[in-house]
Amino acid sequence: MITSTSVHPQANSQVESSNKIIINNLKKKLGAKKGKRAEELPYVLWADKTTSKIATGQTPFSLVFVAKVVIPTEVVYPTAKTSIRDPQTNDENLAQDLDTVEELRDQARFRMPTYQQKIAGAYNKNIRIRRFEIGDLVL
Structure with a gap:
């Protein structure tokens, strides 16, 4: 996963922070079922984008x-x-x-x-x- 860009280096920390939140939410949602990460990703992304x-x-x-x-x-x-x-x-x-x-x-x-x-x-x-x-x- 690419978390940085040379075009906009000031955005790197924002992207990494957002990715960290999504990964932590995936871990909470899946628990021990790590094989279903791809199936749960759309739901976690939806929750992230619709939460104030x-x-x-x-x-x-x-x-x-x-x-x-x-x-x-x-x-x-x-x-x-x-x-x-x-x-x-x-x-x-x-x-x-x-x-x-x-x-x-x-x-x-x-x-x-x-x-x-x-x-x-x-x-x-x-x-x-x-x-x-x-x-x-x-x-």
Whole structure:
């Protein structure tokens, strides 16, 4: 599996982080049944893309497609959410959602620095500052 790219090296850590989450979820889902990894991968990927993230407060699916997720089970067995929808009004609602997509993405963009500061604060609280002077031996 290729986890880095020479074209966009700044994205390497993001890709590795995302891959780590997917692999950990696969391990939790499969347990001792490691031979079924390929069969369970679509479900784990679907769960990853439709779960809201703490950093943005949105699902990756909603940031890209500007729509709420309908899980495959709801298509086969209609629920109140899917059976009430009228195809004509659905198209109108999607058009309205396209108008607000930038606002949704801006909210996610503004939320990210706050999240990053919180994570940095949690990481840095255990760091001790050490001052070195000329002549100090440093390993």
